[in-house]
Amino acid sequence: MLALADDGLIAAQRLAEWTSRAPELEEDVALANIALDTLGQARLLLSYAGELEGAGRDEDDLAYLRDEQDFRNCQLVELDNGDFAVTIVKLLCFATYQHELYSALRRSTDERLAAIAAKAVTETEYHVDHARLWTLRLGDGTPEAHQRMTAALGRIWPYTHELFETGWIEPELLAEGVAVDPATLREPWLSTVDKVLVEATLAVPDDDWAPTGGRHGVHTEVMGYLLAEMQYLHRAHPGATW
Amino acid sequence: MAAAHRVAAIAVSGSPGRRDVLQNLAAVTGCCNTGGMERQEVPGASGLLSEVAAAEAELRAAADRDRGGDGAGVAAGDELAAYFDEVVGADQKIEPRDWMPEAYRKGLVRQIAQHAHSEIIGMQPEGNWLSRAPSLARKAILLAKVQDEAGHGLYLYAAAETLGVSRAELFDKLLSGRQKYSSIFNYPTLTWADVGAIGWLVDGAAIVNQVPLCRCSYGPYARAMIRICKEESFHQRQGFDLLYTLARGTDEQRAMAQDAVDRWWYPSLAMFGPPDAESTHSTQSMAWKIKRFSNDELRQKFVDMTAQQAEVLGLNLPDEALGYDQPSGHWRYTQPDFGELMRVISGDGPCNRQRIEHRRRAHDDGAWVRDSAAAYAAKQRTRKAAA
Numbered sequence: 001m002l003a004l005a006d007d008g009l010i011a012a013q014r015l016a017e018w019t020s021r022a023p024e025l026e027e028d029v030a031l032a033n034i035a036l037d038t039l040g041q042a043r044l045l046l047s048y049a050g051e052l053e054g055a056g057r058d059e060d061d062l063a064y065l066r067d068e069q070d071f072r073n074c075q076l077v078e079l080d081n082g083d084f085a086v087t088i089v090k091l092l093c094f095a096t097y098q099h100e101l102y103s104a105l106r107r108s109t110d111e112r113l114a115a116i117a118a119k120a121v122t123e124t125e126y127h128v129d130h131a132r133l134w135t136l137r138l139g140d141g142t143p144e145a146h147q148r149m150t151a152a153l154g155r156i157w158p159y160t161h162e163l164f165e166t167g168w169i170e171p172e173l174l175a176e177g178v179a180v181d182p183a184t185l186r187e188p189w190l191s192t193v194d195k196v197l198v199e200a201t202l203a204v205p206d207d208d209w210a211p212t213g214g215r216h217g218v219h220t221e222v223m224g225y226l227l228a229e230m231q232y233l234h235r236a237h238p239g240a241t242w
Numbered sequence: 243m244a245a246a247h248r249v250a251a252i253a254v255s256g257s258p259g260r261r262d263v264l265q266n267l268a269a270v271t272g273c274c275n276t277g278g279m280e281r282q283e284v285p286g287a288s289g290l291l292s293e294v295a296a297a298e299a300e301l302r303a304a305a306d307r308d309r310g311g312d313g314a315g316v317a318a319g320d321e322l323a324a325y326f327d328e329v330v331g332a333d334q335k336i337e338p339r340d341w342m343p344e345a346y347r348k349g350l351v352r353q354i355a356q357h358a359h360s361e362i363i364g365m366q367p368e369g370n371w372l373s374r375a376p377s378l379a380r381k382a383i384l385l386a387k388v389q390d391e392a393g394h395g396l397y398l399y400a401a402a403e404t405l406g407v408s409r410a411e412l413f414d415k416l417l418s419g420r421q422k423y424s425s426i427f428n429y430p431t432l433t434w435a436d437v438g439a440i441g442w443l444v445d446g447a448a449i450v451n452q453v454p455l456c457r458c459s460y461g462p463y464a465r466a467m468i469r470i471c472k473e474e475s476f477h478q479r480q481g482f483d484l485l486y487t488l489a490r491g492t493d494e495q496r497a498m499a500q501d502a503v504d505r506w507w508y509p510s511l512a513m514f515g516p517p518d519a520e521s522t523h524s525t526q527s528m529a530w531k532i533k534r535f536s537n538d539e540l541r542q543k544f545v546d547m548t549a550q551q552a553e554v555l556g557l558n559l560p561d562e563a564l565g566y567d568q569p570s571g572h573w574r575y576t577q578p579d580f581g582e583l584m585r586v587i588s589g590d591g592p593c594n595r596q597r598i599e600h601r602r603r604a605h606d607d608g609a610w611v612r613d614s615a616a617a618y619a620a621k622q623r624t625r626k627a628a629a
Contacts, residue, residue, distance in 0.1 A: 009378075016372045016381075019388050020365040020600065023608025025396055028365070032389035036382060043378050060377050084611050140621065141614025148610070233376040233434055240492050242377040 006073035008042030064234035085148035095127035139200025161210035168215035286547035297456035335461035358398035359423035428591030435502035441481015443510040454534035
């Protein structure tokens with residue numbers, strides 16, 4: 001639960017960095033909208049995680065008062081935005097993963113999780129479509145954009161392997177049908193991403209390096225800066241209401 | 243770029259997040275954020291909203307009435323001018339196909355462009371706090387608000403386009419300093435409370451300025467303003483709620499709120515422009531029913547509304563002369579420093595250079611993206627033609 005929540009929260013934090021910086025006004029609207037969706041998903045999941053824990057922690061306690069090692073998001077979402085090509089490749093890979101995951105979680109035996117997934121799946125469908133359209137425009141547009149997209153794919157692709165790791169999920173949750181085994185999502189994910197890349201005249205990168213650790217609380221160096229910025233004000237006023 | 247416009251249409255209409263967030267503002271701030279605090283009424287806010295609703299009804303009625311012929315079909319010269327005067331005089335709307343005096347068209351372009359530029363430059367001071375918002379609820383509300391501003395910029399550029407100027411031309415004039423944006427956005431947002439002060443004071447002043455524009459004689463502008471004013475009222479509401487919470491928080495939070503109000507009060511008063519005696523564009527705009535009230539009238543209206551709201555907030559407006567004048571029914575107040583307003587407008591405010599540089603960088607960094615989208619669209623057209 002925390003892994004999914006943190007994925008959404010950290011993805012929103014990065015997407016929101018684009019606000020007032022997007023290549024055109026329409027894209028300012030669209031990226032903020034996607035950020036709002038993933039932030040909304042994160043808030044539902046964090047609240048639920050807090051209730052399940054039963055220690056009285058709410059969404060803000062979990063978002064603002066946990067340290068880096070306690071965040072369970074994949075490393076992909078915390079990576080710097082880079083140029084617009086990097087952001088679009090990150091979005092294509094991440095949104096397609098989320099879409100597969102939430103589609104499967106609609107059948108979770110945990111009713112509340114299934115309901116959250118049902119809401120999220122309609123949102124992620126739009127995110128995938130948005131990323132797909134931009135991948136086509138950039139991959140099959142100018143040579144410069146094609147080259148930037150190729151570079152972005154080379155940079156982001158290694159971090160996609162972590163999305164499909166299984167080891168971090170408690171076996172009982174899989175057995176009881178609460179959680180979904182991420183390994184089963186890789187094939188449909190690859191089929192969607194592959195189709196988009198081919199249509200965009202882009203090559204699917206080779207699978208070589210596969211960095212990992214996010215699901216166990218091991219992050220990249222940029223994560224500390226992201227959290228420092230996100231959490232400082234809340235932490236500077238302990239116990240305050242905002 | 244047609245493809246991009248379609249994307250925006252998807253983004254806006256397929257947006258489950260944004261509308262929920264702002265419409266549920268009361269619920270959000272009531273339960274999660276202010277610890278069950280009662281929702282406070284904002285004095286004066288409902289009156290303005292009903293004015294927007296009245297303008298909308300008036301607009302519909304005007305559309306139903308026969309305008310006594312079609313301007314486009316009328317012969318020439320004097321007859322066209324007489325027809326224009328008649329439509330404006332009868333509180334009907336001028337539409338893009340109608341003949342209009344060149345000065346009317348130019349004045350509208352100037353005003354609508356300045357308004358559009360203000361929306362997109364205004365994203366910067368508030369966007370400055372997105373990554374640091376101190377609760378997730380506040381982060382979602384701020385994100386939705388800044389997104390609305392981009393959307394308002396889009397409606398307004400589209401309204402300007404009906405007058406025959408492209409968005410690219412207007413961007414170019416903004417970046418080269420030939421067109422202005424509201425000088426208020428040349429002040430910095432130094433603390434989280436500034437987000438509240440912008441919502442309460444700056445958006446509050448903007449609403450007072452903009453509500454009469456819902457009855458502007460130019461149809462596309464009036465229609466854009468009706469839509470914008472409805473959303474702006476949520477913006478002011480969120481600023482008020484944010485400050486209300488801080489004013490009842492810790493000593494540090496209360497001090498933060500008061501400091502922000504102290505810094506934003508006079509610049510907000512200056513948003514209504516120079517005093518009537520010195521305003522250069524006012525007289526003709528009033529005759530053409532682009533503008534309906536003078537700068538000083540609107541400023542007074544804003545002070546009357548805000549002084550009452552400050553009492554509910556429990557924050558002080560930084561003006562020792564402020565007081566209610568029984569006989570006139572208005573609040574007395576100290577005028578802002580118009581010399582400072584002129585200095586900021588002419589380019590020497592704290593953030594003028596930074597704001598334009600930021601916009602220029604975003605525009606330049608995005609050039610390769612826009613080029614590629616255009617190249618892709620051209621390829622698609624060729625493919626379709628070949629098929």
